[in-house]
Amino acid sequence: MPPRQNLTVTSSQGLARRIAYERERRGWKQATLARHMTQAGFDMTQSTVSKFERAEDARRITVDELIAFARVFEIRVQDLLVPLPAVLSREVERVMKRHANANAAFGSAIDEVIEARSEMQGLLTRADELGETQLQEALNDWWSEQVRQFHETRRGDRTDSGTDDVKRRLHDALVIWTGEGDLDG
Numbered sequence: 253m254p255p256r257q258n259l260t261v262t263s264s265q266g267l268a269r270r271i272a273y274e275r276e277r278r279g280w281k282q283a284t285l286a287r288h289m290t291q292a293g294f295d296m297t298q299s300t301v302s303k304f305e306r307a308e309d310a311r312r313i314t315v316d317e318l319i320a321f322a323r324v325f326e327i328r329v330q331d332l333l334v335p336l337p338a339v340l341s342r343e344v345e346r347v348m349k350r351h352a353n354a355n356a357a358f359g360s361a362i363d364e365v366i367e368a369r370s371e372m373q374g375l376l377t378r379a380d381e382l383g384e385t386q387l388q389e390a391l392n393d394w395w396s397e398q399v400r401q402f403h404e405t406r407r408g409d410r411t412d413s414g415t416d417d418v419k420r421r422l423h424d425a426l427v428i429w430t431g432e433g434d435l436d437g
């Protein structure tokens with residue numbers, strides 16, 4: 253029978269880093285992971301988890317423990333064996349796609365706001381041309397309110413209402429998106 257081959261230092265260190273990463277990704281403390289592993293049938297303490305996570309001199313993990321870690325993290329065993337740099341690369345790609353999608357949606361929303369405001373300005377002009385004073389007054393009141401709310405948001409005169417929070421977030425998003433203005437209003 254050939255001699256038993258041990259895990260390489262790299263694979264042991266990689267698994268230790270993955271366990272720590274998966275725990276931290278969930279916002280768990282080592283004691284929390286130990287509790288989850290104990291509930292999964294593996295009596296563990298925070299100290300045991302610490303030993304698992306140590307990149308150097310990491311405690312060996314049995315196959316049963318590996319399966320339990322995967323179950324506790326709700327991922328497949330083979331996913332837990334993927335090296336951390338590859339996992340982080342996938343995360344970066346996912347966030348980049350999310351950013352691109354959000355940026356496109358934000359751009360479309362801004363375009364829609366600009367088009368609606370332009371259309372509203374056209375209606376104001378048309379009401380003025382037709383002498384529709386009641387409609388003109390209503391549109392002017394609406395427009396004045398929009399301008400007032402925008403300036404309140406820019407000045408930081410905000411309350412805790414949901415509407416003001418949305419306006420503040422939109423203003424801040426515009427500042428971030430365009431790189432112009434001040435996040436403080």
